[in-house]
Amino acid sequence: MAKPDEPEFYEKEDLLKVDWKPPTKGWMDVPVDIRPGTYIYPGKAKNLKILDLPNARDWAVTDQDWKLPADWKTTILDGMADRLSKYRSFKLFMDVCVRCGACADKCHFFIGSGDPKNMPVLRAELLRSIYRKDFTALGKVFGKLAGGRELTEDVIKEWFYYFYQCTECRRCSVFCPYGIDTAEITMMGRELLGLLGLYVNWVIEPVANCFMVGNHLGIQPHGLKDTLEFMADDIEEATGIRVDIPINKKGAEILFVTPSGDFVAEPGIFTCMSYMLLFHELGLDYTWSTYASDGGNFGLFTSHETLKRLNAKIYTEAKRLGVKWILGGECGHMWRVIHQYMDTMTGPADFLEVPKSPMTGTVFEHARSTKMIHLMEFTADLIRNNKLKLDPSRNDHITVTFHDSCNPARAMGIFEEPRYVIRSVCNNFVEMPENTIREQTFCCGGGAGLGTDENMEMRLRGGMPRGNAVRYVQEQHGVNQMAAMCAIDRATLTTVADYWAPGVKVTGISELVANAMIFTGEKKRTENLRLEPIPGVAEDDEVEAPSDE
Amino acid sequence: MTTLGELLRDNRDMIVQRWFYDGLATYPEDSASAFKRQKDPFANPIGHSLRLGTKAIFDALLDGADSDTIQHHLNEIVKIRAVQQMTASEAIRFVFSLKQAVRAELGHAARDPQMVDELEAFDGKVDRVALAAFDTYVQCREQVSELRVSEVKRQVSWIIDRVNRRDANPEMAPADPA
Ligand code: SF4
Ligand code: SF4
Numbered sequence: 001m002a003k004p005d006e007p008e009f010y011e012k013e014d015l016l017k018v019d020w021k022p023p024t025k026g027w028m029d030v031p032v033d034i035r036p037g038t039y040i041y042p043g044k045a046k047n048l049k050i051l052d053l054p055n056a057r058d059w060a061v062t063d064q065d066w067k068l069p070a071d072w073k074t075t076i077l078d079g080m081a082d083r084l085s086k087y088r089s090f091k092l093f094m095d096v097c098v099r100c101g102a103c104a105d106k107c108h109f110f111i112g113s114g115d116p117k118n119m120p121v122l123r124a125e126l127l128r129s130i131y132r133k134d135f136t137a138l139g140k141v142f143g144k145l146a147g148g149r150e151l152t153e154d155v156i157k158e159w160f161y162y163f164y165q166c167t168e169c170r171r172c173s174v175f176c177p178y179g180i181d182t183a184e185i186t187m188m189g190r191e192l193l194g195l196l197g198l199y200v201n202w203v204i205e206p207v208a209n210c211f212m213v214g215n216h217l218g219i220q221p222h223g224l225k226d227t228l229e230f231m232a233d234d235i236e237e238a239t240g241i242r243v244d245i246p247i248n249k250k251g252a253e254i255l256f257v258t259p260s261g262d263f264v265a266e267p268g269i270f271t272c273m274s275y276m277l278l279f280h281e282l283g284l285d286y287t288w289s290t291y292a293s294d295g296g297n298f299g300l301f302t303s304h305e306t307l308k309r310l311n312a313k314i315y316t317e318a319k320r321l322g323v324k325w326i327l328g329g330e331c332g333h334m335w336r337v338i339h340q341y342m343d344t345m346t347g348p349a350d351f352l353e354v355p356k357s358p359m360t361g362t363v364f365e366h367a368r369s370t371k372m373i374h375l376m377e378f379t380a381d382l383i384r385n386n387k388l389k390l391d392p393s394r395n396d397h398i399t400v401t402f403h404d405s406c407n408p409a410r411a412m413g414i415f416e417e418p419r420y421v422i423r424s425v426c427n428n429f430v431e432m433p434e435n436t437i438r439e440q441t442f443c444c445g446g447g448a449g450l451g452t453d454e455n456m457e458m459r460l461r462g463g464m465p466r467g468n469a470v471r472y473v474q475e476q477h478g479v480n481q482m483a484a485m486c487a488i489d490r491a492t493l494t495t496v497a498d499y500w501a502p503g504v505k506v507t508g509i510s511e512l513v514a515n516a517m518i519f520t521g522e523k524k525r526t527e528n529l530r531l532e533p534i535p536g537v538a539e540d541d542e543v544e545a546p547s548d549e
Numbered sequence: 550m551t552t553l554g555e556l557l558r559d560n561r562d563m564i565v566q567r568w569f570y571d572g573l574a575t576y577p578e579d580s581a582s583a584f585k586r587q588k589d590p591f592a593n594p595i596g597h598s599l600r601l602g603t604k605a606i607f608d609a610l611l612d613g614a615d616s617d618t619i620q621h622h623l624n625e626i627v628k629i630r631a632v633q634q635m636t637a638s639e640a641i642r643f644v645f646s647l648k649q650a651v652r653a654e655l656g657h658a659a660r661d662p663q664m665v666d667e668l669e670a671f672d673g674k675v676d677r678v679a680l681a682a683f684d685t686y687v688q689c690r691e692q693v694s695e696l697r698v699s700e701v702k703r704q705v706s707w708i709i710d711r712v713n714r715r716d717a718n719p720e721m722a723p724a725d726p727a
Contacts, residue, residue, distance in 0.1 A: 030577075033634060035634070037693075038634070104579075104583060105583045105587060105592065105593070110580070111592070111593065111594065111595070112594075112595075112629075112633075113633055113634065114575075114576035114577070114580040114581075114584065114595055114633065115577070115580070115634060116577050116579045116580050119579070226712075227708065230708070230711035230712075230715075233711070234711075264704060264705065264708050265703055265704040265707075266703045266706070266707055269707055433591050435589065435591055435592060436591050453697045453700055453701055456693055456696060456697045457632045457633075457693060460632040460693065460696075461632055461633060464594060464629065464632075465591065465592075465594060468590075468591060468594040469591050472590075472591070491700070491703070491704070494700070494703070495696050495699075495700050498696055498699075499628075499632075499692065499693070499696060500628075
């Protein structure tokens with residue numbers, strides 16, 4: 001036998017036998033490889049207790065023993081039976097997949113990781129294999145031959161790992177000829193895990209906070225007031241305008257609800273300041289609520305019950321304050337909840353009126369039932385009716401692209417309004433490639449409760465397809481900002497861009513609007529809302545004051 | 550007498566393809582075949598960057614190595630692998646497999662004693678690419694930790710700054726006249 005330093009060693013035929021490929025195994029036999037950077041910390045006992053959830057205990061994902069309740073197996077199987085009878089979609093999705101593979105390479109987590117269990121069809125198969133084994137006649141007899149498998153603790157661990165590697169973004173469902181929505185399967189998977197007390201803290205702590213205080217971050221009423229006042233200070237510094245902050249104002253016309261992410265983290269706070277400026281300029285009769293102080297609803301990522309619990313507070317508060325209708329800020333999954341669940345779950349809100357813009361008189365008929373509209377619908381209507389004084393050239397140093405957030409895009413179908421608004425306030429707008437926007441938009445990789453920092457590696461995998469498209473427009477068209485109307489996006493895409501497309505900043509759409517808007521009584525604008533100097537406008541430049549028509 | 554350079558050029562497409570396949574072989578078979586099939590750069594960034602990168606790096610090595618080109622493509626590939634379920638060695642191994650790809654495609658020609666020196670020199674170049682890949686890998690990992698920290702900071706720094714501005718340090722405040 002030749003040695004590696006002898007040419008014979010490298011005989012072509014021999015080399016052809018060298019195989020780096022991992023041995024081919026059926027997916028069921030590949031054990032789950034849980035390593036730091038890829039999973040989210042488990043839900044703390046104290047949070048589960050607040051919500052009366054079962055099996056509250058502290059545990060770690062890396063523990064061998066996850067301290068499951070003794071009857072965990074029956075709990076899961078009963079839970080599955082219950083959901084199969086309650087939700088027709090779930091039963092259908094379990095039965096009709098023909099494994100055509102159309103969805104296989106459509107998930108951003110698969111595209112970014114190369115892990116086959118991130119193919120939507122296999123993600124669903126994690127649950128379906130149990131369904132087959134225990135709920136179908138063939139599976140009961142033939143087991144593995146019929147694609148069924150035994151429910152073991154390892155299966156539970158695998159579920160926990162992979163159902164928290166799905167951002168419930170629904171991109172895969174766009175490509176499935178049967179309309180199978182893997183996001184719904186993930187939701188079922190998470191609900192079942194919940195029956196055993198298996199939650200992630202990044203979801204269940206916000207849910208507990210929201211349940212107790214009214215928002216995910218647990219900001220108390222006085223804290224919220226302070227935060228909004230700090231924002232008013234910054235607004236004044238940038239524009240010279242002091243905005244009012246109506247809080248819990250009874251009899252206001254509109255209740256405004258936005259994700260609490262807008263209250264603390266950059267760049268969301270700038271979006272929040274922009275809402276305040278816009279409403280001030282319009283003289284809108286609106287109010288914040290310290291109780292319905294989150295438009296987001298992490299209950300959606302937990303279970304139908306918690307979803308409902310958290311959603312109810314918005315209507316309850318609307319009733320208590322006696323408003324006419326509800327306006328929602330730049331949130332992503334808020335709109336999934338409102339368009340797909342709120343009406344049947346908490347509505348119909350007959351005590352409210354169909355939203356009607358006090359500025360333009362436009363009646364938003366499509367919200368006849370929920371009585372709640374999106375800020376971009378509201379703003380687009382204002383611009384269309386010439387109600388805003390705009391100077392888009394103030395944004396000339398920005399070349400912006402638009403990230404369709406999964407939920408407003410795929411769950412709500414709001415594609416044109418944000419684009420219309422951006423085009424009205426920015427002269428340089430560039431679309432990303434067609435197969436990465438609108439219905440086919442790529443997720444930020446941090447939605448559905450994945451947006452924490454301990455699973456950063458996983459998020460960067462999931463965010464890679466989006467980041468890749470951003471970098472393309474950055475290189476081709478000099479894009480330096482990406483607008484997104486979702487608070488999770490504003491937080492997580494910033495990191496995604498820093499890694500995959502460094503140099504591209506993230507902004508809310510309202511921030512672009514506020515920076516382009518000419519406000520009554522504003523001072524010469526030399527700084528934007530981030531209190532950064534606006535390029536091309538020096539402090540002492542003689543700039544003509546906008547004339548009042 | 551043909552030189553190694555000429556041989557490599559003649560067999561370029563096959564060598565590069567083999568190298569590309571080896572790079573993809575780090576992924577489970579189902580994934581690798583999907584990445585081979587899909588040509589759209591946005592639907593398949595892993596396959597695309599590896600396909601493009603292996604070709605470009607190989608050409609750069611033949612044409613007397615413009616190190617910027619090599620570094621650029623190395624970045625594209627390693628940046629992805631640095632956040633995937635791989636150990637450091639798995640992430641970098643694809644560079645070394647170029648050596649085997651070359652030998653496999655050249656077959657008997659690679660055994661020609663005349664070639665040995667030239668091959669050795671070529672191997673040296675590949676090793677240098679591998680070393681650069683290690684540096685890139687480490688930079689990427691460091692960046693991931695930094696991103697983690699800055700994200701957490703972004704969540705609190707604005708509000709802390711505002712609170713501190715309002716409730717200024719009492720030690721610094723003027724003495725209470727009372
Ligand atoms: S596209 Fe639909 S039917 Fe085809 S494998 Fe995926 S989920 Fe199954
Ligand atoms: S819903 Fe989104 S994250 Fe989940 S499997 Fe489908 S594409 Fe992947």
